[in-house]
Amino acid sequence: MALGIQAGRDMQQVQKFLEQYEQMSRGAKLRFVNGVGLYTLPALERLAGYDHGFSARSGGVSEGYFASLNLSFTRPENRESVMENYRRFCRAAEIPFEQMVMDTYEHGTNVIKVDRADAGKGYLLDPLPSCDGLVTNDPAVTLITGHADCMAFYFVDPVKRCIGLAHAGWRGALGRIGARVVKRMALEYGANPSDIIAGVGPSICPSCFEVGENVAKEFAAAYPDLHCVLEHEGARPHVDLWMVAVKQFIEAGVLPEHISLFDVCTMTAPRLYSHRRDKGNTGGMAAYLRILP
Ligand SMILES: [Zn+2]
Structure with a gap:
């Protein structure tokens, strides 16, 4: 009997989460500045004193399958072209060029606290130690992460004035890097998760993210009460990474009404690079987040 009641409660929790996920705010804005496309999230735009966005692939100098605003240093392209693309991206997004700090793109879950002493790391100076997450409360740095199907997680605490990207x-989603960033913001800056406004960037959507049986099993094991593995008759399983993101934000204490999704799929949007669609022959995009001085 007691077990029956517990199972009923668990089902209610699952149902409640699915409703929250379905009702979540979705949709990005896209603007062009000197040809450079920039996606933004309305919920983050409404916050005064911060700036954020996500680059599209136009307005740069790269050619061929890197065309044209490739912002990835890890792909086999002429470094000077990528540097010039960053200059154009910075002018369009009004980011001071010398103040960026870049993640090292490891597909891990390490989060690093940075400040103005780290400005330039990853493009003008040696890279940071291995990391996929960055936190700061310093307006003299702009956090940058690289993407080509992978999600960008944005976090802003307007009360303690700190950010994470x-x-x-x-x-990284499986390893709950989103929850780790929230915890780090709480630890370093006293952020209260219920004050944090969060977003999930352009990335491969639930309909496109086909996986093998082993990956599907890992997600089912890591999120046993989440219906994030989608089984389609006669097809390989799919994983809803956006749902996994939202779930870990909520687990970390972020309020559902403070989370929104860009709702842009990199695999089907021709303006974006997609590692999977282009079978690895592609460039990279940048997510950015900063506190305005
Ligand atoms: Zn898609």
Whole structure:
């Protein structure tokens, strides 16, 4: 009997989460500045004193399958072209060029606290130690993460005035890097998770993210009460990474009404690079987040 009541409660929790996820605010804005496309999230735009966005692939100097605003240093392209793309991206997004700090794109879950002493790391100076997540409360740095299907997680605490940004592919999502960023903001800056406004960037959508049986099993095991593995008759399983993101934000204490999704799929949007669609022959995009001085 007691077990029956517990099972009923669990079902209610699952149902409640699914409703919250379905009702979540979705949709990005896209603007072009000197040809450079920039996606933004309305919920983060409404916050005064912060700036954020996500680059599209137009307005740069790269050619061929990197065309044209490739912002990835890890792909086999002429470094000077990528640097010039960053200059154009910075002018369009009004980011001081010397003040960026970049993640190292490891598909891990390490989160690093940065400040103005780290400005330039990853492009002008040596890279940071291995990390996919960054936190700061310093307005003299702009956090940058690289993407080409993987999610960008944005976090802003307007009360304690601190921010976090992460690169989360399926491995990072599985390892709950989003929850780790929230915990780090709480630890370093006293952020209260219920004050944090969070967003999930352009990335491969639930309809496109096909996985093998082993990856599907890992997600089912890591999120046993979440219906994030979607089984389609006669097809390989799919994983809803956006749902996994939202779930870990809520587990970390972020309020559902403070979470929103860009709702832009990199695999089907021709303006974006997609590692999977282009079978690895592609460039990279940048997510950025900063506190305005
Ligand atoms: Zn898609």
